[in-house]
Amino acid sequence: MNQHSEVTRTSDSTRSARDWVKVLANYREPNQMRSIFELGVTFIPFILLWALAWWSLSVSYWLTLGISIVNAAFLLRLFTIQHDCGHGAFFKNRQVSDWVGRALGVLTVTPYDVWRRTHSEHHSSAGNLGRRGMGDIHTKTVAEYRALTPLQRLKYRLYRHPITLFVFGPGYIFLLQNRIPLGLMNNLRYWVSAMGTNIAILIALTVIWYFGGIGPVLLIFLPSTLLAATAGMWLFYVQHQFENTQWDEDEDWQLHDAALHGSSYYVLPPLLQWFSANIGIHHVHHLYSRIPFYRLTEVLRDHTELAKSNRMTIRESLVSARLHLWDENSKKLLSFSQARALYG
8 A cells, every 4th residue: 555545544534525525536537448348248238138038938938037137137237327427427528428328218218318307406406305306205304294184194105115116116217207307397308308218219119019029028128127127216215215314404405415424335245236337335426426337446445434434235225115204303214103203
């Protein structure tokens, strides 16, 4: 370890969230060849597995379904590459990033320009109680929940139930909601993005149906899309919905503090980390979203303080599925039962 690295490591614990931004700027530059490589080792297997699954229809529908389930992991990785494109982190040329993102948006059934705008809203308002509603999972405070009528409480409980969020939710969002620019209906650009993606998806499915019938649609397209959407929904949830996350009222909210302290570091096994393209290193990503996903591990290697911050294992993440209310007094996310025990 050189002297500079030693100084960097020993000073990490004294840095504020704003100071970290200056440090992380050193990791923002993408490597053109590395980006092309990462795209290739994800897209090519995805296409090959699609072809293999199609061929297997003549052998066994169960085999087809099994291959489609495996392919969902590559589709998830394509979505995370699209995500990097949306942040301008994947290629140095922004136009190249955008057009790669739009092409991937057809595979992920996500209109790229619409998603990029709503995701930008998420990054600029995460943890801000005064700016909830776009690009996030809606979270009420304990006080807000207690002020609801019984019917309104039931609706919120149904919305936050794991079956809604992780069984019905992914299909609704990716197959239905994404078909229109919800929340951006007055802007022609986002209608063009949504309708252009819809037309491309329709053409692709029509060609698949023409040559293969309904089988490839039901046993390849739908299973891989829905499973990848579910995995993506879960990752998005646990990255911000955990007990010691951070929410503040608008006047107290600070962008960099919310990014660092309100996002988790989801510690995954190497294979899952690869398929999710390091998106679990979410606190670093939120603090500096222009860092390519393949450089996020460099940050943790060089700065052990960040590697220790907001760590969450898979076992710990399962508990977060029952946390639904933000308690402004204890500054913690609570379950309905915990809130009831504390406040009646």
